[in-house]
Amino acid sequence: MDTSKQRSRPSPSKAEQAQAAPPRTVDGLRELLLRIGRDEADLSLGSKAHTVLAKLIERPEEVAVRTITDLATSLDINASTLTRLSTKLGYAGFADFQNVFRDSVAQRHRHFYSQQAERLVAGKKTRAQTNTSPEVETVAQLAHESITNIERCLAQLSSTDLHEAAHLLASGRRVRIHGLRQFSALASFLCYGLGMIRADVALLDTQGLGVAEGLAQLQPGDVLVVTSVAPYTRSVAEAAAAAKQAGLAVIALTDTLASPLVPPADHAFLIPHDSSFFSNSMGAYVVFCEGLLNLVATRLGKRSLQALERRERWITALGIETSQ
Secondary structure, eight states, X not given: OOOHHHHXXXXXXXXXXXXXXXXXXXXXXXXXXXXXXXXXXXXXXXXXXXHHHHHHHHOHHHHHHSOHHHHXXXXXXXXXXXXXXXXXXTOSSHHHHHHHHHHHHHHHOTTHHHHHHHHHHHHHHHHHHHTOOHHHHHHHHHHHHHHHHXXXXXXXXXXXXXXXXXXXXXXXXXXXXXXXXGGXXXXXXXXXXXXXXXXXXXXXXXXXXXHHHHHHTOOTTOEEEEEOOSSOOHHXXXXXXXXXXXXXXXXXXXXXXXXXXXXXXXXXXXXXXXXXXXXXXXXXXXXXXXXXXXHHHHHHTHHHHHHHHHHHHHHHHHTOOOOO
């Protein structure tokens, strides 16, 4: 009996078997999806499956408790699509895939649902006791929705990404920030705050000369922060991809793993914007930026204090502020 073929195909090592095993945490799934989007994984997914997986990762609580039929309906797909996705990722089936979400949610939010219910009941009682007007109720609803978005953002924040992004923003030679349409306001806010505590911070197209001109002024090692949410601004995504290809560090503030800003980003922060506001809700984005700016200021230490003091001296010398 010729055993040469058997000898030429040794059994996979334990390390290889572990590497081939599917992720057992939602964070592991998120990392896998990022690598797939960057063509760094051995696995590939079609655009539809990629989008479906991104949406599932963004709503772990729902995936953990809902049936395959309910999830498929909410995503406007067939249940068989979820089964095929599960096996494609290496799981025994959808139930095995769903257990990843159940285990992760159990670890992270053991009292999530009871706390949410308590908050909801407390809010209803308060409104009933104070006879809240429709005008105030409209503002209160948006505020509660922003709180929910902030909580969802916090649930998926990576301390490593925050630490490394703050380091880049503190140590990069030049930092440029790019956002258009509604998110030009967020870009300006982040630019203003960061410019208070360090030098050489600006909007990418601050003089209206075009994105190409702005990118041409940057060198490998400089930092570009981009921000856009669905429906995404094509030129912002293209600028992020071009910056990454040119060797710049890219930080993305966006909404989902399916965002075109995620693949070129060294660090992508996913911030929900679901609300009854007629456009994209900005509340959670502003809060996140404030937190990121505080991390950068802490990282800079005395240098941030010196920058603020220097700014205050100019404000005083020019008589910019008034006490009246």
